[in-house]
Amino acid sequence: MYKGKTMATxxxxxxxxxxxxxxxxxxxxxxxxxxxxxxxxxxxxxIIANVVRFYLxxxxxxxxxxxxxxxxxxxQD
Numbered sequence: 569m570y571k572g573k574t575m576a577t578x579x580x581x582x583x584x585x586x587x588x589x590x591x592x593x594x595x596x597x598x599x600x601x602x603x604x605x606x607x608x609x610x611x612x613x614x615i616i617a618n619v620v621r622f623y624l625x626x627x628x629x630x631x632x633x634x635x636x637x638x639x640x641x642x643x644q645d
Contacts, residue, residue: 589616 591599599615602608608618624630 599612602615602619603610603612608615608622621630
């Protein structure tokens with residue numbers, strides 16, 4: 569039986585679609601770690617959305633500089 573965490577990633581105050589994400593314990597610990605670092609956001613939804621944006625940017629699927637959110641989400645080297 570699956571015992572992962574479920575998180576909604578959309579803000580109810582905007583028109584963005586809601587996405588439900590299921591994470592296992594290891595994946596959720598990574599989200600918690602990223603929250604503590606503060607580089608990807610402060611909520612589960614912000615962190616997951618920014619990780620996806622960063623991944624798409626790294627894969628070349630989103631042009632560099634296209635979105636201010638991507639630039640803010642990029643970890644400092």
